[in-house]
Amino acid sequence: MMLFSQARGLPVLTLTDADEIGVLKSLTVDAPSGVVTHVRVRGRHSRKESVLAWGALHAIGPDAVLVRSAAAPSEVPPHHELPGLRILAETGDELGTVQDVVFEPETGRIEAVRTAHGDLPSDRLLGLGDYALVVRAG
Amino acid sequence: MNELMAARSLTTLPVVTLGGEAVAQVKDTVFDAAAGRVTGFTLSGRGLLSGPLKLSLPWAAVHSLGHDAVMIVDAGALADTPVVVARREAQQGRVLHAKVLTDEGAEVGTVLDVVVEGGTSGRVVGFRIAAGKALVQGSRRRRHRVYVPRGETLAVSGRALVIPADATRYVADDLPSFAARVGAFHEGREGTPP
Numbered sequence: 367m368m369l370f371s372q373a374r375g376l377p378v379l380t381l382t383d384a385d386e387i388g389v390l391k392s393l394t395v396d397a398p399s400g401v402v403t404h405v406r407v408r409g410r411h412s413r414k415e416s417v418l419a420w421g422a423l424h425a426i427g428p429d430a431v432l433v434r435s436a437a438a439p440s441e442v443p444p445h446h447e448l449p450g451l452r453i454l455a456e457t458g459d460e461l462g463t464v465q466d467v468v469f470e471p472e473t474g475r476i477e478a479v480r481t482a483h484g485d486l487p488s489d490r491l492l493g494l495g496d497y498a499l500v501v502r503a504g
Numbered sequence: 505m506n507e508l509m510a511a512r513s514l515t516t517l518p519v520v521t522l523g524g525e526a527v528a529q530v531k532d533t534v535f536d537a538a539a540g541r542v543t544g545f546t547l548s549g550r551g552l553l554s555g556p557l558k559l560s561l562p563w564a565a566v567h568s569l570g571h572d573a574v575m576i577v578d579a580g581a582l583a584d585t586p587v588v589v590a591r592r593e594a595q596q597g598r599v600l601h602a603k604v605l606t607d608e609g610a611e612v613g614t615v616l617d618v619v620v621e622g623g624t625s626g627r628v629v630g631f632r633i634a635a636g637k638a639l640v641q642g643s644r645r646r647r648h649r650v651y652v653p654r655g656e657t658l659a660v661s662g663r664a665l666v667i668p669a670d671a672t673r674y675v676a677d678d679l680p681s682f683a684a685r686v687g688a689f690h691e692g693r694e695g696t697p698p
Contacts, residue, residue, distance in 0.1 A: 446524070454570075454572065455570070456567060456575055457568045457622075458569055458570015458571065458572060458575045458622070459507075459570040459572055460572040493522045493523035493524045494524045495521065495524025495526075497518065497525055497526035498520055498524045498573075500520070500575070
């Protein structure tokens, strides 16, 4: 189990030559399937953000992220930053904001979305957009 | 029972898809000719500088009406404005400021706002009215604004609404207590009135 807030800021290194390409900036989530699909890395020198597909990662450990290849994925989905985003139930009622996200670092599967009112299990996630994270009424 | 909302408070409510995108905001709520239910919403763009949209939202496309947003499945649910506005021109402005009479012929006040039920029903459950002296006794200087339930049978013309006389026994001062009164009103009509 790992939190988005713990993963943020981890150094990202290539597995083959231990070259530090930057730090983990954010994780892109596909809400309906409840998985992390991409990660965003801020470059160490250029400060430019690059995107890596989840499949390019070798491991997310407590102290570093190791990647197999730093090649950019062919298709980059729009990124919506989860922490801080408002949560709407499908009934149209607000349920607060996302405080953190619990995920499995081995698989990228989202376990739960943490809010001030408790955890929302990932099977309640319906959609994620610019305005809100939409969840099934519990 | 779902949460009750005053129709005027729906203005500026965001219209959000289940995918989490806000595509518009509510400009006006449109009712059917008998003021029985919501038939749709006219829309404006989101943000300070955006004007009215050419698209509107028919009630059939509403996934749920909530306290913080009108939820729709996706932006494809929006229809051309004339579909909804045709009904609006028949109705808008006719219920607001209309006199409220009981079926016994007493005038109880004038309509200030329409109270609708949230969720998926879109039912009109009552009205917020500026109460006349017959309904609420007391100082004339205090403006009495109360909620009255809508009867099952409601006659609406351009100038007046006629509600059942027993509805006036279920008035409330605010929306939360009105929700309880509406429930009691419908139970009372099925059984014996209290």
